[in-house]
Amino acid sequence: MNTTARMNHIIQPDGKTFIMAMDHAANFNTLPALTDPKKLVKEIAAAGADAFLSTVGMTEFLTDSFSGKGIIVRVDGGVSYLGDRSKAMQTTVTAEDIARMGADGVITMSFPGSKFENEVLSNLTRICMDCHRWGIPVLAEALPRGFEPFEDSRTPENLIFASRQSVELGADFVKTNYTGDQESFKALVEATYRPVVILGGAKKVPVEQLLREIKDSLEVGGAGVAMGRNIWGHENPVGYTAAIAKLIHEDCSVEAALKEMNTVFAV
Numbered sequence: 001m002n003t004t005a006r007m008n009h010i011i012q013p014d015g016k017t018f019i020m021a022m023d024h025a026a027n028f029n030t031l032p033a034l035t036d037p038k039k040l041v042k043e044i045a046a047a048g049a050d051a052f053l054s055t056v057g058m059t060e061f062l063t064d065s066f067s068g069k070g071i072i073v074r075v076d077g078g079v080s081y082l083g084d085r086s087k088a089m090q091t092t093v094t095a096e097d098i099a100r101m102g103a104d105g106v107i108t109m110s111f112p113g114s115k116f117e118n119e120v121l122s123n124l125t126r127i128c129m130d131c132h133r134w135g136i137p138v139l140a141e142a143l144p145r146g147f148e149p150f151e152d153s154r155t156p157e158n159l160i161f162a163s164r165q166s167v168e169l170g171a172d173f174v175k176t177n178y179t180g181d182q183e184s185f186k187a188l189v190e191a192t193y194r195p196v197v198i199l200g201g202a203k204k205v206p207v208e209q210l211l212r213e214i215k216d217s218l219e220v221g222g223a224g225v226a227m228g229r230n231i232w233g234h235e236n237p238v239g240y241t242a243a244i245a246k247l248i249h250e251d252c253s254v255e256a257a258l259k260e261m262n263t264v265f266a267v
Contacts, residue, residue, distance in 0.1 A: 002135040006104040007172060010051045010070040010137070011195060011223065016248050019175075019197060020049040020241065021228030022058060023074040023107070028081045033233045040232060041065040047238045048245025051104070053139075053226060056093060059101050072105040072139055073098055075127060088116035091123050095134040106131055107139040107175070110166045111146035113158070120146070121169060128170025139226070140171035141199070156184035163192045175199050175226045178213050186220035200227030207240065207261070211254045214247055224248050236261060 011017045022041065024030050034040065037058060042065040045052075051070030052058075059073050075098070078090035089109060098106055108127050111120045128138045142165070144158035152158055156179040163174045173195040179185045189196050198217050200210065214225055225248070231240045239261035247257040 003132060003137050003172065006070075006135060007137045009104045010072065011173075012050055012249065014249060015195070015223060016218070017050045017070075017195075017197065017224040018048065018241075018245050018248050019051045019053060019070075019072065019224065019226035020044050020231065021053040021200070021226055022232070023053040023055050024228060026055045026057075026074055026077050027079065038062050038065045040237065042067060043238045044232070044241045045069050047241040048249075049241055050224075050245075053107055053228065054103070056097075056101075059103055063102070070105070071101075071103040072107050073101065073103045074108075075106045076108045076123065088119045091127060095127075095131040095136055098131070098136050099134050103136075105137040105139055105172075107141060109146070110140040110142045110162060110169070110171070110174075111144075112142075112162050112165055113144050113150070113153075114146035114148055116146075121165075124166065124171065125169045128172075132170070137172035138170065140166035140169070140174050142166045142174050142176040156180065156188070160184070160188045160191050163188055163196060167192055167194045173197065173223070177201065178217050178222075182216050182220045185217055185222065189221035195223035196221075197224045197226045198222060200225070200230040204230060204233065207234070207243070208254060208258065211243060211247055211257050214244060215254055218248065218251075 045067040053072050075093040076089040077092045110124050131138050142162040144162045145153040163176050166174050175197050178198045234240045242260040243257040246260050
């Protein structure tokens with residue numbers, strides 16, 4: 001299978017995708033929300049997610065739960081929230097591993113301006129070259145300065161630079177923050193020249209606010225979302241999934257999407 005074929009399993013014919021991020025437990029404590037990932041993944045797949053960001057463990061042991069949806073495996077790790085952040089994330093999974101697991105793509109970090117930018121950015125290109133030999137697409141998580149506290153870490157200008165740099169280093173598509181307004185996000189999409197999906201981030205925001213942000217990004221060329229904690233951490237993750245899926249693929253209003261919060265799905 002080539003890169004295009006695998007990308008088609010992630011991005012739908014309308015050019016959009018809803019990627020549910022479920023890769024957090026490799027580095028962070030996700031309990032009790034993700035106590036039973038097998039059940040939740042299956043429910044979210046039925047509710048309309050197109051693909052999942054996954055850990056190695058979930059990809060190896062919960063394959064049936066994904067219900068044939070796209071699987072994108074996190075390939076960097078080796079650190080946790082209990083550490084002192086004095087070491088960079090390492091590449092822990094190879095393209096051959098991904099092919100053996102039958103996954104559709106990989107995700108890795110892209111942290112320009114961070115303490116370990118030389119390692120992180122070099123890893124990105126090496127991962128891209130390795131994966132492309134196997135026909136595996138790469139999703140770069142482009143975050144200026146990583147998670148280090150700087151005033152300019154999420155400015156539109158730096159988000160545009162980080163996203164463009166990621167594709168120049170070989171990434172097939174990009175996950176990054178919404179810039180905060182349509183004009184600057186349109187500039188980011190146009191500058192990146194590969195599909196761009198927005199992330200949800202660690203901060204919990206009201207449902208309607210998040211849906212509005214998604215809608216705004218789609219209207220100026222965004223390819224969808226790659227979000228997790230705001231959704232699976234919600235009291236109604238399945239309804240939330242349905243609302244976002246409708247917003248992305250049916251070009252509906254935020255108000256129409258909100259009505260999906262009460263939808264029940266059989267699995």
